[in-house]
Amino acid sequence: MIRHKIQSAIKRRSSLLSPTTNALRLVDGEGDDLPGLFLDTYADRWLVSTRANSLDPDVRAWLESLGQNGQTCYWKQLDQHEKTDPTHLAGPAQNQPFTATEHGVNYQINFQAGYSQGIFLDQRLNRQRTRDHASAGKTILNTFAYTGAFSVCAGLGGATTTTLDLSQVYLDWAKTNFQINHLDPSDHFFCKGDTFHWLKRFARQGRTFDGIILDPPTFSRDDKGKVFRVEKDYAHLVALAHACLARGGWILCCTNCRKLDPRDFTRMVRHGAPGATITSLDMPTEYSGEHYLKSHWVEKA
Numbered sequence: 001m002i003r004h005k006i007q008s009a010i011k012r013r014s015s016l017l018s019p020t021t022n023a024l025r026l027v028d029g030e031g032d033d034l035p036g037l038f039l040d041t042y043a044d045r046w047l048v049s050t051r052a053n054s055l056d057p058d059v060r061a062w063l064e065s066l067g068q069n070g071q072t073c074y075w076k077q078l079d080q081h082e083k084t085d086p087t088h089l090a091g092p093a094q095n096q097p098f099t100a101t102e103h104g105v106n107y108q109i110n111f112q113a114g115y116s117q118g119i120f121l122d123q124r125l126n127r128q129r130t131r132d133h134a135s136a137g138k139t140i141l142n143t144f145a146y147t148g149a150f151s152v153c154a155g156l157g158g159a160t161t162t163t164l165d166l167s168q169v170y171l172d173w174a175k176t177n178f179q180i181n182h183l184d185p186s187d188h189f190f191c192k193g194d195t196f197h198w199l200k201r202f203a204r205q206g207r208t209f210d211g212i213i214l215d216p217p218t219f220s221r222d223d224k225g226k227v228f229r230v231e232k233d234y235a236h237l238v239a240l241a242h243a244c245l246a247r248g249g250w251i252l253c254c255t256n257c258r259k260l261d262p263r264d265f266t267r268m269v270r271h272g273a274p275g276a277t278i279t280s281l282d283m284p285t286e287y288s289g290e291h292y293l294k295s296h297w298v299e300k301a
């Protein structure tokens with residue numbers, strides 16, 4: 001019964017897969033009547049995620065049978081305390097980083113890089129939107145950038161990008177993502193450091209950007225150890241970004257904080273960017289379950 005539901009969910013999304021998009025959510029928990037079970041594909045390597053700490057035996061047996069026919073499959077438990085690599089479950093092991101493609105854009109994926117694999121698939125439409133709003137002569141700042149997926153899209157749109165993250169490992173990964181899209185990283189800026197610190201610094205210097213991406217983790221610490229929590233502090237973050245935004249510029253405000261009511265999120269964004277025009281953005285249609293990702297497009301008059 002479960003494997004039948006999984007097969008139906010995959011079939012429903014098959015038209016979204018193409019030579020230019022091979023990274024996608026194939027099963028979305030409750031939305032497919034499979035609570036707590038998720039399946040993502042990255043260039044035909046599968047990653048199953050579960051809320052439970054074990055996999056249903058029938059699902060495991062089915063995946064193992066697919067593995068015998070060459071389907072690579074890994075598994076990870078969601079929300080676990082220890083953020084470990086996914087476990088190899090079936091098919092050929094994927095021990096090296098590899099490339100997946102979304103709307104013709106390449107991203108390096110790694111199943112040995114810890115809890116996250118290099119790209120958050122739920123941001124597909126927001127990445128596309130960023131690319132559509134980037135053009136030559138524009139400057140785009142990607143804060144909390146992780147592997148720079150938004151920066152690559154902005155760079156492909158023609159903009160000059162600044163990619164900002166606390167982690168040098170992720171900044172190096174971002175440079176690789178530029179290279180595998182035939183963008184020269186030396187035409188762009190990469191900043192290692194704290195977003196809060198840098199936004200204040202840019203404002204002091206009078207430096208402005210035409211577009212800013214704000215997609216912070218739910219919880220973060222700045223370089224002085226001060227804690228940031230999305231539920232309490234998002235308005236402050238938006239205000240810091242708004243102070244560095246050029247006239248006519250935009251901020252993409254996102255959060256995947258499940259606990260945060262969408263109305264509270266809107267209220268905080270409005271508070272941080274008074275007078276701006278705010279448009280709410282939808283998650284990709286393959287996310288048929290919980291709509292946890294909240295995204296606003298904020299335009300400065």
Ligand SMILES: C[S@@+](CC[C@H](N)C(=O)[O-])C[C@H]1O[C@@H](n2cnc3c(N)ncnc32)[C@H](O)[C@@H]1O
Nearest residue numbers: 144145146165166167193194195215217220221
């Ligand atoms: C959830 S990921 C962001 C995902 C990214 N926006 C994307 O869509 O690919 C969080 C990232 O924020 C970075 N980070 C956390 N706290 C930070 C801070 N205070 N300043 C800058 N980067 C931070 C982490 O290193 C990590 O790469």
